[in-house]
Amino acid sequence: MYRETQIIEADNKADGDDLVINVGPQHPATHGVLHLVIRLQGETIQKVEPHLGYIHRSIEKMCESLSYRQFIYVTSRMDYLSAHINNHACAMCVEKALQLEVPPRARVIRVLMDELTRIASHELWWGAMAMDLGAFTPFFYAFRERETINDIMEETCGARLTMNYMVPGGVMYDLHPNFQQRVKNFIQLFNNKIDEYDDLVTGNIIFQNRTKGVGVLTKEDAISFGCTGPVGRASGVSCDIRKLYPYEVYDKVSFDEIIEMGGDSFSRYLVRIKELRQSIRIIEQLIDNIPEGDIQAKTKAVLKLPKGEFYSRAETARGELGVYIVSEGGTTPYRIKFRSPGFSNLSALDHISRGSKIGDLMAIMGTLDLVIPDIDR
Amino acid sequence: MDASAIIFYLISAFILGTAILAVTSQKIFRSAIWLLFSLVGVAALYFWMQVEFVAAVQIIVYVGGVVVLIIFSIFLTHYSGSEMPKPPLKRILFSLLAVLFGFSFSYRIIAGYGFNAATTTKPFNVPVSAIGEQMLDTKKYGFVLPFEVVSMLLLAAMVGCIVIAMRSVPKGTSVQKQAAPIGANDGTNKLIPETKDLVIEDKS
Amino acid sequence: MTNNELKDHITQGQPSAVFDETGEWLNVQVEAGEWKAFANWLRHDALQMDYLFCLTCIDWPQTKHLMMVYHFTSTTFRHNVVIKVKLDRNNAEIETVSDIWRTAEFHEREVYDLFGVRFLHHPDLRRLILTDDFEGHPLKKDFEDPVNMIKL
């Protein structure tokens, strides 16, 4: 059913000097259908009010009528840039409930795929954020490398965006024979490319002026707003689920949790850029050490979860994804809640953008790295 | 009547017509635009008279400066888009009287000046460098004093502008602090009648 | 901190709390009326539960109640606890905690939108995801919308 977009006009309560602007639902900087009502005094932001739900599909309601094998595929559509990790979190929750032991080969493959997804997601963020700030060229640079990852994914999983590769008990197919070689080639290429990114954007004086000291989120606020992922870590909160609650083989590989203390847009930028190198580090350690063996644990065709409540967390490219399943013992979940990182990160937007300029809002939104289906679900 | 005269009358008609539109327009922004056209017409008149320097200065000062400032200040008003009410009869009457008086006054002055017959040659030919030297000359007919006085006036106006613009942010308070904390913003909870008295701690 | 230690602490702060240890984390059930004071205690007292990482609601039509579920972590001590508050299904009201954990502001709006739980003293309780004129609360079990809903 079609509903006309609600355009918010200035209400009578507002100060007469305020200018109310509807940013979105269709706007170049919202990267999707996000509707922000911003109240301006000149160019200074007084208030930002997000209006959500333009692509709300009620995934949680949908999942209530899907079996434990089926519902995982719907979650690819939430945060479509970390589709693997969403699927992974759901599969882990089901495995936790069934107390399934995942074969070692599948564990390593999962981590490899997660990290490749993280790189791809950060690539897209990097290009899109630079474009928000008015630099077009980085977008193409980022897509050049992202395509390589998508090709690798396509070869193994059969899809480029919504992979649906993780299943309860393991992964769906075995790796493509080319996988190892292509990933190695990619890593070799990519290490130089990150330096190129630094040259093009990180060191740029205009870029630094645009992002330093913009949208400062203090550590206390970051915790209070539930900001996780690079947003939380840029404010000095240690919130990397891979370190705090290691899953799969994350406790066996060495990598650093990137923490910056600035809390501003530039810190958020730095965290993601440095995470790219950490992801490469993880992949480098695992790519030659994929154990042989099964890729799936033996499971029944129809999964039945025991009665109870199960919660699993995974670190997506945007932060902590929580999957909360309430089971009544049947073949479908009784209630599923996805604690999406973007939703919490968005809630801090109003707080950190007050008092800054419209241009800053784009820098802030760009570095919050919002994916709208992840927020609306 | 030769081509030159036709051009002159065309330009004059343009200036007068847009000037009348500027004062009779009901929308303030349109008034400014008509004023702009009128001033451009004056510049065209200067070009017609072959005093290019004055024409260029007319455009720089009035079109590029004054009108842009007027438009800026119109942007800052609330009612720039709405139609202004028609002025009362009394005001129209008095303005007509003022126009009449002004017209007769200037007519008398112009009529009293003995114009020379128009010549085909360029009436005067002043190189730009001569204008520049005259402007900064301290001797007879030198304009250095008025020039400096005007620049002082402009400086004062600029300082005044800055002072007015600065007033919106009070001293010592940043805008970030002025923003209301969550829990104390203007969105009152209309859905729930106030049943219990609960003190919400305002930590910020 | 082990579950037993947590239990001891929580019993000091909230003597009427009911515990359930079947799940991964310690489940604590409190009464709706005591919730606000308990929340304040959780956040500011010994446990320092400063990170509310999940806030949701479950509809139980058989027993005619809604269950608010709050997942907490302390970023200093790294212990988790799940708090549950039972609400009357027909007149679901609970005090907001958005002044204690600011992430709750959006999450509570979402729960209000999808379950119809009213959060008292919430600063801006409006529908967040659905349109303002939407009727019903989709995540309730008895919600039927023949127009918008796709049966799977």
Added chain:
Amino acid sequence: MFSLEHITNSIQQWLYSTFSPTMALILECAIVMLLVIGLFATLGLVLVLMERKVAARMQIRLGPNRVGPKGILQTTADTLKLMMKEGLTPNGADKFLFNLAPFIVMIAAMLILAPIAFAKGFQIWDINIGVLYVSAVSSVSVIGILMAGWASNNKYSLLGAMRSGAQIVSYELSAGLSIISIVVLSGSLQISEIVASQQTGWWLFRGHIPAIISFVIFIIAVTAETNRAPFDLAEAESELTAGFHTEYSGMKFALLFLAEYINIFIVCAIGATLFLGGWMPLHIGNWEGFNHTMDYVPSSVWFMGKTFFLIFLIMWFRWTFPRLRIDQLLSLEWKYLLPISMFNLLLITLIAIMGWHF
């Protein structure tokens, strides 16, 4: 040296010998108008294509390559599309001003073309206050932008217009000051004389470091004046969707778009004239042989080459830098460029008075 001078002269002689003086003048005007409009159309097509090709090269892609050989007919096709499109006028807009604004911007751009010397003896109007005329008329286009922004009845447009106004008015100062520094060196406002004064060498090289400083400031200021990235705050598509031309479509949009490119061409032509000697070939001191060889290259090639080099420079900026914020933009002008260019002007005056330049 090859020049177009004798062609124009012979056409003029033929006109005056065949028709009465008034008629000849009118015919000359008509020819000039046709030439200018033709030049506009060609420039627009070439510059848009050039921008797309330059952008594509910098972004490791090919750019337009389907319409015509190597895509050179792409912009023609785009122009046709824009002409066919419906020119929408929003409901709440001030229709008269909304429709007038693109023309004001365009007319202002056309007027500035008059005193530019395209080649030796190929100049529409060699007015004695050339550069002053240019900076005067270029200030009219800001009115068109303000008008477009206000009349659209769109808040994005209004904000874009405000930004554009503030930006152009401030950057005009440093652009003007760097123009004046060359005027001080050459001692004339007339374009033909400024070009003639660079017979022995371009001002960029003859004026020591201060001339280079004013050249850099000039390039920065005109990039801002033409609303190009990194100073494209008036359109800032990620902030204000399209700024002052959000509501424009069809031919009216095309006019605004074309005027932007024409303005780039004009400011680069002015820059080439002032700092790089206009149509004057590269001459180095007493190297007779070298200077003589350079003279064989047609003057129009020299002029276009220099202009397009500057245009390329400005395009290069656009595809490399992120956008500035409005307060950073204004503080760059008022706190850095303006004081520097004022001080630089003093230095240049000193050089000119003492005759220190080469």
